[in-house]
Amino acid sequence: MVFQLLANGFVGGCLYAILAVSFGLIYNTTRTLHIAHGGTYTAGAYLCYLFLVQCDTPLWAAAGLAVLLSAVLGMGMELIIYAPLARRGGSPLVAFLSSLGLYVAIVNIVALFFGNETKVLRPGIEKAYHFGSVILTSTQLAQILVALVLLPAFVFFLRMTIWGKVILAVRDSQELASVIGINVQYTRIGVFALGSGMAGLAAVLAALNIGMDPQAGMPALLTAAVALIVGGVGTFEGPILGGFLLGLLQSLMVWKFSARWTDTMTFLVLILVLIFRPSGIAGRRLRVEENEA
């Protein structure tokens, strides 16, 4: 029982970690509170549904197309909405309000085409694998596998490649980065593409596991935001830690109390972290003058 719960928490944590990393990548680099990321998540799941169920494409191609188009959607939002606001020197809160509008519009456009009810990608019962007392479905195994490949690859990309260093530079200061010849605009577009693609991937995995509905984007986004803050805003690896921690906590919550109170617990954690350690677990303590706005 305990092992099964830990396994469930780990599987949930894999998903949250991917989501939190994707949200954190965008938030840390562009300073945009990108609520519409939840819209990308919803769109990703439904794009996969469109190709897989309605167009009969094989799963790998449907998932690939969904990830690709999610990335394009994220890039589009940056190009059409956020970039002009940033050029005008608008405040981050104006970008946040646009993002809120975008989220509402995207989710309802999806609902308009596909309906408001829950949909599943693959009907029927999945193959289950036994590991001692722990049972995992094939989708859950895929989820673990993807996270174990993707997350280390992401850390490697960030720390070891020149593009990763460019992203770190832009995170530290967009002005200084542009002074040394980094094209901040291209970096922002790239970050939106990468982050949105990862959100699309997480959405597809979640849809395979538990199905989808248009409103699923918001809880996913909120969990990602909480994982980011718990892990440490400004860091790129912190959200991984935060994601796994939330996954385990939620699983234990189901065990000790009831599944109904998981949302309450998630946000209680958020509020406690905000009060006692706003910099998060892995966060750097910033000096006052570093703390912009």
Place this chain on the structure above:
Amino acid sequence: MRYLCHVLVMINIYAVLASSLNLAAGYAGLLSLCHAAFYGLGAYATTLLIMKVGLGFIPALVLAMLLAATLSLVIAVPSLRLRGDYFVLATLGFQVIVFSILYNWTGLTRGPFGITKIPAPRVFGLEVIGIFPYFLFSGALALASLGAIWLLVNSPFGRLLRAVRDDEVAALALGKNAPRVKTTAFAISAAFAAVPGALFAGYVRYIDPTSFMLAEAIFVLSIVVIGGAGNFLGPVAGAVLLVVLPEALRFLHIPDSVAANLRQITYGLLLVILMRLRPKGLLGNYEFD
């Protein structure tokens, strides 16, 4: 005529709700995503006090306002030290927690089944029954609330609020207690958000938690931002626009299932377009920063 009265009642409700949020968001610069929670608290607290304790409408409403103001401190006191983004996220968390409590505390709120057979409000021995009397009643309460908010924002306190919003450091340097000013404004804003809750419960005579979800909080914030934050008439104009605009869909004979989605797409896109072209909103004179 009945239909017109219904639309006017809804405008009254949303005008007060948006004006209460404007006090926090527009005048104090505190972007809150939890006003649907205070709205819901107002609806539930008033209803339960009337039905279970047997209070009259006005005493129940006053107690509900006090409750909303007290609970607002839970979120405001710890998060006002934080930067704009974090405050938004903390209020968002509060919104989700309150919804979850309304939904899961079935012993008190009957959870997803909602509370049915809410009696019509009783004021000064008169029972407000029928749609036209309810329009007058909600109008009177709305005018009283808006009047109180008007007095507040045009008082020295209102001036102080705008000073803290525009330059907190300068206000601190002048010896003003900026955190306390913001907390007070947020509490008053929460108290006034409880008024439309009570009006809504007395009007529909049935409440369930889904009327007070995050989507509603986003909708109210959109009214304020589209109408114009920091302007007294902005939220009123926003409420008229965003309540009347979707009613136009009704005359185009669009089925109800689609109409709800179209309504939300409309205000979502309106928000995006306005932020691009006129971030101050239609009547506003304050741009968030």
